[in-house]
Amino acid sequence: MTALAAERISIAFGGVRALDGVSFEAAAGIVFSIIGPNGAGKTTLFNVISGLCVPDDGRVWLGGEDVTALAPERLARRGLSRTFQNLQIFSHLTTLENVMVGRHRHESTGLLADLLHLPAVSWQNRITRDAALKALARVGLAAMAQRPAGSLAYGDLKRLEIARALATEPTVLLLDEPAAGCNPTETKNIETMIRSIVADDITVVLVEHDMRLVMNISDRIHVLANGHTLAEGDAAAIRANPAVIEAYLGAHSAALEPASAVR
Amino acid sequence: MLAEADRFRLLQHHRLFPLIPLAVIIVVLPLLFPSAYYYRVAALVFIFAIAALGLNLLMGFAGQVSLGHAGFMGVGAYAVAIGPSRLGIAPLLAFALGAACSAVLAFVVGRPILRLKGHYLAVATLGFGVLLTIVFTNEAKWTGGPDGMPVQQIIIINWTVHRIGTWYWILAASFLLSAVIALNLIDSPTGRALRAIHDSERAARVLGIEVAQKKLAVFVISAVYASVAGSFFALINGYVTPDASSFLRSIELVAMVVLGGMGSIVGSVVGSAVLVILPQALTVFHEYEHAILGLTLMAVMIFLRRGIVPSLSAALGGTYK
Numbered sequence: 001m002t003a004l005a006a007e008r009i010s011i012a013f014g015g016v017r018a019l020d021g022v023s024f025e026a027a028a029g030i031v032f033s034i035i036g037p038n039g040a041g042k043t044t045l046f047n048v049i050s051g052l053c054v055p056d057d058g059r060v061w062l063g064g065e066d067v068t069a070l071a072p073e074r075l076a077r078r079g080l081s082r083t084f085q086n087l088q089i090f091s092h093l094t095t096l097e098n099v100m101v102g103r104h105r106h107e108s109t110g111l112l113a114d115l116l117h118l119p120a121v122s123w124q125n126r127i128t129r130d131a132a133l134k135a136l137a138r139v140g141l142a143a144m145a146q147r148p149a150g151s152l153a154y155g156d157l158k159r160l161e162i163a164r165a166l167a168t169e170p171t172v173l174l175l176d177e178p179a180a181g182c183n184p185t186e187t188k189n190i191e192t193m194i195r196s197i198v199a200d201d202i203t204v205v206l207v208e209h210d211m212r213l214v215m216n217i218s219d220r221i222h223v224l225a226n227g228h229t230l231a232e233g234d235a236a237a238i239r240a241n242p243a244v245i246e247a248y249l250g251a252h253s254a255a256l257e258p259a260s261a262v263r
Numbered sequence: 264m265l266a267e268a269d270r271f272r273l274l275q276h277h278r279l280f281p282l283i284p285l286a287v288i289i290v291v292l293p294l295l296f297p298s299a300y301y302y303r304v305a306a307l308v309f310i311f312a313i314a315a316l317g318l319n320l321l322m323g324f325a326g327q328v329s330l331g332h333a334g335f336m337g338v339g340a341y342a343v344a345i346g347p348s349r350l351g352i353a354p355l356l357a358f359a360l361g362a363a364c365s366a367v368l369a370f371v372v373g374r375p376i377l378r379l380k381g382h383y384l385a386v387a388t389l390g391f392g393v394l395l396t397i398v399f400t401n402e403a404k405w406t407g408g409p410d411g412m413p414v415q416q417i418i419i420i421n422w423t424v425h426r427i428g429t430w431y432w433i434l435a436a437s438f439l440l441s442a443v444i445a446l447n448l449i450d451s452p453t454g455r456a457l458r459a460i461h462d463s464e465r466a467a468r469v470l471g472i473e474v475a476q477k478k479l480a481v482f483v484i485s486a487v488y489a490s491v492a493g494s495f496f497a498l499i500n501g502y503v504t505p506d507a508s509s510f511l512r513s514i515e516l517v518a519m520v521v522l523g524g525m526g527s528i529v530g531s532v533v534g535s536a537v538l539v540i541l542p543q544a545l546t547v548f549h550e551y552e553h554a555i556l557g558l559t560l561m562a563v564m565i566f567l568r569r570g571i572v573p574s575l576s577a578a579l580g581g582t583y584k
Binding site: 050051052071072073075076077081082084088089090091092093097098100101102104105107109111113114115116117121124125128164165168 | 461465466467
């Protein structure tokens with residue numbers, strides 16, 4: 001079954017074609033990676049899929065439903081969540097509260113109940129807090145729960161964003177460069193985390209520059225260059241693809257080698 | 264059995280904890296008042312604290328600025344003036360109608376202008392406030408024009424409220440109730456959503472929060488707070504002029520919120536206390552009154568840059584909000 005599909009997505013910003021007829025299909029429960037050199041259109045593609053950008057042309061399908069140009073908040077309610085390359089943390093909130101906000105779509109109290117603090121609100125707060133604590137524990141941040149999110153280290157913030165996105169209970173999770181700026185140990189942790197997410201039947205769509213991580217973890221890889229699709233296949237096929245090697249000439253070509261060879 | 268210290272910690276984490284010291288002060292204060300004048304000043308502090316609380320929900324928590332909130336104070340003020348005298352509506356009903364009018368007005372105006380951000384939103388709300396002042400000034404047939412109009416005293420079951428001492432208790436209770444509602448909101452799903460919007464609208468939307476709807480809700484709530492304050496203001500003065508909704512008043516409300524501390528419920532009452540009491544205290548300096556007031560505000564913002572309550576609380580190592 002296809003969890004997420006893009007169909008001939010095109011979008012231009014001021015005459016520059018950021019994406020030109022990009023199509024892919026991500027099967028349910030896999031890690032689907034989107035790679036490409038800087039400016040290839042990876043983040044733009046994420047913005048289109050998550051509803052932050054409206055494409056000029058093309059369609060987005062989520063679980064077999066046409067969700068093109070649906071607002072991000074509506075998409076979230078249909079089970080799509082994402083993280084951001086440049087972190088979007090609620091820095092005035094505590095770590096726990098950040099994740100509690102991720103539970104919003106599962107909360108059911110009305111505005112009037114909230115203003116009067118009816119018993120339902122205490123009950124809802126408790127349920128939300130428990131679920132958020134679980135999500136925090138899952139990414140190993142339970143000890144940081146009461147800290148102001150703004151005071152966390154960069155690597156922790158990356159994991160906090162993942163916990164917050166997981167708290168929405170998505171079927172499809174878009175991870176925008178989760179390992180950017182992380183050291184090898186942190187990257188390894190993120191790899192383990194992604195594996196555990198997929199084990200829960202969540203489809204992970206990954207944009208990432210760390211080729212070792214991508215090659216290790218991806219079931220399928222889609223390569224973008226200048227807004228076009230360059231290639232798609234599993235890790236072995238992508239490594240062997242001449243067009244991909246061409247696009248990654250220089251220092252990066254080494255990164256395409258099998259992980260064992262790099263070590 | 265919980266140890267004494269544990270029990271205190273639990274109490275400290277209760278959402279209404281910040282109100283305990285305020286309630287104590289409210290009860291003790293009248294014992295120190297030598298004259299009716301002090302009751303009047305305290306009553307004004309409570310009134311502006313209610314308006315500042317509402318604006319704080321909008322600015323300090325949801326991160327949306329309004330430079331026209333005195334406009335809603337004007338709606339509340341003229342509702343209790345026009346309702347009983349021109350339309351024969353009971354004062355209490357006029358009070359409620361004023362709040363309802365403010366809510367509807369905020370809903371209608373808020374939908375288009377809350378799409379704007381930062382400075383653009385500031386200028387749009389400023390325009391709204393100015394517009395209301397012009398209406399109150401020009402519709403002389405209804406409002407008495409620039410000279411204003413008298414306000415009938417409020418009657419609760421054959422009992423006329425006219426003593427300032429009585430007003431003190433009514434306003435103190437109303438202020439505490441407003442603060443309870445504000446603290447309720449903050450510690451709720453809606454409150455968390457609003458605070459999230461303040462930090463990142465994009466992230467909030469991606470997590471399923473209907474940003475436009477939440478902003479509108481808090482705008483309407485804050486308008487009702489301002490309207491209630493405006494009605495009280497007109498009632499204790501017994502008179503209302505277009506000044507109630509003036510641009511300067513809107514700025515004063517913003518200053519109260521920022522001075523006391525954005526996002527601090529206690530800060531709102533501290534901010535309004537400073538801006539109500541200071542001008543009265545500074546009258547001894549005659550022509551230098553305004554200069555000293557301005558200098559004081561600058562000094563407070565320079566040395567307590569997060570506002571009086573959050574800065575002092577942080578300096579003392581506490582987490583009092």
